[in-house]
Amino acid sequence: MQNLKAFAKEIRLETLRVFEARGFGHVGGAMSVVETLAVLYGGAMRVDPKNPDWPGRDRLVVSKGHAGPAVYAALAMLGYFDKALLKTLNQPGTTLPSHCDRLKTPGIDMTTGSLGQGVSTAVGIAVGQKLSGFDARTYLIIGDGECDEGQVWEGLMLARHRKLDNLTVFCDRNGQQLDGFVKDVLDTSDLAEKFAAFGFFTQTVNGHDTEEIAAAVEKAKANKESPSMIVLNTKKGYGCTFAEGQEFNHHIAFTAEQMKEALEYAEKNL
Amino acid sequence: MLKKTFEKEPHMLRETFCGTLVEMAGADARIVALDADLMSSSGMKPFKKAFPERFINCGVAEANMVGVAAGLASMGFIPFAHSFGTFATRRVCDQVFMSCAYARLPVKIVGTDPGVCAAYNGGTHMPLEDMAVLRAIPEIVLVEPTDTVQLKNLMPQIAALDATVYIRLLRKNAVAVFEEGAAFEIGKAATLREGKDVTLVCSGIMVAVALEAADMLAKADIDARVVNMFTWKPVDGEALEKCAGETGAIVTCENHNVVGGLGSACAEHLMKTRPVPLETVGVQDHFGEVGPEDYLRGKFGLSAADVAAAAKRAVARKG
Incomplete structure (x- = not known):
């Protein structure tokens, strides 16, 4: 699993470099899903970067669409598109908008950004995979702040009702949302219990430990007759010196000096 | 094109809708139908009977239904998702906007009981703004079929359109206006x-x-x-x-x-x-x-x- 850890480090560094060009961005929520992306794109998902539209592929819906830059970094590293494009984030005419767009970016399976909606589209994809007879899985990443949205729970209920055992959801439980700590804004500290009560095969892991995530993903694959939930205990802004530990790190600006320091830290310590 | 006299049709327009959709689905495995606990109102029971796997009742959760339809569309299916016109539009405007239209997914939203036809369900259920709510969404196609002949003629065109479409559909008996065989083209008056x-x-x-x-x-x-x-x-x-x-x-x-x-x-x-x-x-x-x-x-x-x-x-x- 050493290679997954190394892959995660590369994704984190690359993501920071994506932000570097802009001087601001959704740093916090991108950093917290890096290890999960490393596991998914490091072998858990059956995808083909040379054929991004392969119908029988596994699919990923990043419902917390503001994590786009981290996904773009991973996709570029896999060869979905030229790494040089990463510097064009949010620039006029870019194929890499702040939030995921299925039509603009090769490898992005669903357009997201308005929170909660990715849950429903992922459920639709999982139903579609079954209807099509594909032996394929749908992966979905949601945030704990996103769980404030009622649509999240509507989607989870249908996933359970239809016994979508080809659906694995990750809940990035980083404990923070735009206006501060989740416990202060709208307390959802019992999310794992809620997911279990909604009929999900629920596992809780350290979301910054690729080994733990990878093991949970494999267990989820083996689970039958119910959808799976992997609660990722994470830190918003993890591994980024100017973001981690800050209360308001959802969308932040930084100086060149801060970014230099962050890149050096991530290079040496992670 | 027109009938000589205009009389109410002997059947409800929803029967035409469901019958036509069943026919189309028999010839095209991509067609699926969704409802939000209004299957009995939309008259979609025959579709469910004919294609149980391809009918998805989402329960009273319209926002989720629209998103599920979008996910299915991204998998190459042609989903027809129904609720009353009020809930199929103003309640799910953002879902229709982002998951369907902005994502350029050809979801077909069906909203029934247009305007005053909601009658005894009253003001809460009376969509007098459904078209207005969706009309500000770029590229969306908005259609209000008149009677059985027109609806039957338009449905295959709607299915074939690579666009998010809203169908404002009368459930009840329409006044038959068009002669059998009249042909129409979406976007042409x-x-x-x-x-x-x-x-x-x-x-x-x-x-x-x-x-x-x-x-x-x-x-x-x-x-x-x-x-x-x-x-x-x-x-x-x-x-x-x-x-x-x-x-x-x-x-x-x-x-x-x-x-x-x-x-x-x-x-x-x-x-x-x-x-x-x-x-x-x-x-x-x-x-x-x-x-x-x-x-x-x-x-x-x-x-x-x-x-x-x-x-x-x-x-x-x-x-």
Whole structure:
């Protein structure tokens, strides 16, 4: 699993470099899903970067669409598109908008950004995979702040009702949302219990430990007759010196000096 | 194109919708149907019976249904997702916007009980703004079929469109207007009656009303043209310009709020191209209310007499 850890480090560094060009961005929520992306794109998902539209592929819906830059970094590293494009984030005419767009970016399976909606589209994809007879899985990443949205729970209920055992959801439980700590804004500290009560095969892991995530993903694959939930205990802004530990790190600006320091830290310590 | 006399159809329009969809689904495995606990109202039980795997009842969760439909569309399916017009539009506007239209996914949203046809369900269930709510979404296609012949003719076109489509669908018995075999094209208005003094641009239940109004106007020596604008978006600008040029006055007739609806769509186009006197028959920016449909038509000014009066005003305004 050493290679997954190394892959995660590369994704984190690359993501920071994506932000570097802009001087601001959704740093916090991108950093917290890096290890999960490393596991998914490091072998858990059956995808083909040379054929991004392969119908029988596994699919990923990043419902917390503001994590786009981290996904773009991973996709570029896999060869979905030229790494040089990463510097064009949010620039006029870019194929890499702040939030995921299925039509603009090769490898992005669903357009997201308005929170909660990715849950429903992922459920639709999982139903579609079954209807099509594909032996394929749908992966979905949601945030704990996103769980404030009622649509999240509507989607989870249908996933359970239809016994979508080809659906694995990750809940990035980083404990923070735009206006501060989740416990202060709208307390959802019992999310794992809620997911279990909604009929999900629920596992809780350290979301910054690729080994733990990878093991949970494999267990989820083996689970039958119910959808799976992997609660990722994470830190918003993890591994980024100017973001981690800050209360308001959802969308932040930084100086060149801060970014230099962050890149050096991530290079040496992670 | 038109029948000689206009009478209520012996069956409900929802039966035509479901029957046609079953037929289409038999020939095309991509067609799936979704509902939000209104299958009994939408008349989709025969679809579920014919294709149980391809019918997804999402429960009373319209936002989720629209998203699930979008996910299915991204997998290459052609989903038809139904709820009442109120819940299929204003309740799920952001889902239709982002998951469907912005993502360029060809989801077909079906909203039933247009405007005053919600009758006994009352103001809460009366979509007088459904088209207006969705009309501001770029690239979306908005269609209001008139009767069985038109609906059957339009459905395969709707399925084939690579666009998010909203179908404003009467559930009840429509007035049969079109002869069997009449053909239509989405985005192209159908001329139902020629005339030179004024054009009545109508849709849905207002088609039969406008035709009746044209008869009334003829008795007053006003020669009214009647044009069925069943596609509200994209509105047929070419037809509008032609009508404005040849008749010099327009009256729009809609079972909808005049704010943001058919009248607005026509006015927006004509003010830039061929401004002529334009009157809007429709609900004049009021909430709906409960009651029999006939009462509501009268209350909100949707009668043939209302259309005729508006036509006279429009003609009088001509220079």
